[in-house]
Amino acid sequence: MSSPTTATDPRIARWERFREGRNSALATEHGWLTLTSFQWLGPEPSHLELAPGLWSTDGTTAFLTAGPADGITVVGSGEAVDGTISAVLEDEESLMWVQYGGADGKQVVVELAMRADKYAIRTRDDASPVLTEFTAVPTYDYNPDWVINGLFEPYAEPQDVPIGTANPLVDGVHRSVGEVVFRVPGIGHEIRLHAEAEKLGALNVTFHDETNGDTTDEWRKVFIPRPRPDGSVVIDFNRAINYPSAFTPYGTCPMPVRGNSIDVRVEAGEKIPG
Incomplete structure (x- = not known):
């Protein structure tokens, strides 16, 4: 386990700045x-x-x-x-x-x-x-144990995978560019999650976990900085965020690829909006 974090921990300061930016971005006109x-x-x-x-x-x-x-x-x-x-x-x-x-x-x-x-x-x-009436999205407290090291294994070519969305009348497609492979506390086996490409080489992973429907929405996503040359990545689940469909019934947000699940409680990141 990691050592306890304190209010002066630079990791917490960076996370708090991230949260301020996230809440500001949500509270925009016509957002x-x-x-x-x-x-x-x-x-x-x-x-x-x-x-x-x-x-x-x-x-x-x-x-x-x-x-x-x-x-x-x-x-x-x-x-x-x-x-x-x-x-x-x-x-x-x-x-x-x-x-x-x-x-x-x-x-x-x-x-x-x-x-x-x-x-x-x-x-x-x-x-x-x-x-x-919005003030901020509720979150778990910052937990350094949910900053996970992993490996990105790219596909030779992107693969289009059919998925559902938050609107049952709208189907979607997930363009998988590879898989993020990692281990999490409490699970003996590897986790493999499909990833999409983002700007500047970053990745986006949409996932289920055991908190869904309890303290978190039905699925969330986390952005991962560009993999290093050796393919290694850092996945900070403290920065897991909700899709817009968590805040409104009028979204058509993509669901995770079948099997994009972490079979423990990921008690980090955003919770169900209040």
């Missing part, structure tokens, strides 16, 4: 804490909940028809929507498309999204109590 709906578009121009105007799609293009009374403007340009506008996205793309409401007409942003090759909208309302 993940502001989602108030997820709705599919249909072929006929129709009213949707929480969003003025008439919305539709022909399967390739999304359409919005609105007039001056709807108070809708285009994000970025601020141009009022008076008539029909359209947008085209590729699968998994999103667009902060139009806005309305509030004193400045920008309280709610409507995000257009293409998921499972279908168009949907999500409303992002800065008056959502999930945002206005």
Whole structure:
């Protein structure tokens, strides 16, 4: 076991800075804490909940028809929507498309999204109590025992692995670039987890563990700095974080690859949001 940490431990100071940045990033305007709906578009121009105007799609293009009374403007340009506008996205793309409401007409942003090759909208309302009442994500105390040394074993070529998502109507794909191999306290065998590539050579691992559904959400993720030339990595589970779907029912966040599980309680990182 590691020696006890103290308030002056530089590891704790770095972790606290990480937590401050994480909480600040969540509490942004029209961020993940502001989602108030997820709705599919249909072929006929129709009213949707929480969003003025008439919305539709022909399967390739999304359409919005609105007039001056709807108070809708285009994000970025601020141009009022008076008539029909359209947008085209590729699968998994999103667009902060139009806005309305509030004193400045920008309280709610409507995000257009293409998921499972279908168009949907999500409303992002800065008056959502999930945002206005947010202070910080609850976490376990910093525990140096959950800073784990491991090895990254890359694949010769990335492998696309089918996965589920937080929305049962949306399937996903995990592009595995290799496996992170390590041991954890209390388990005699190696753990192997699929990893995705991130910017600058870093890795992202989405995983289950025995705290899920108890003190933590159904799954979490942890970013791993770029492997060293010999493939060695450091996995700091104190920095395990929730996906947006832990904060809102309107996410389409990816689930772990089947078998990406750690069969002990990883009592480190973020807990279920309060």
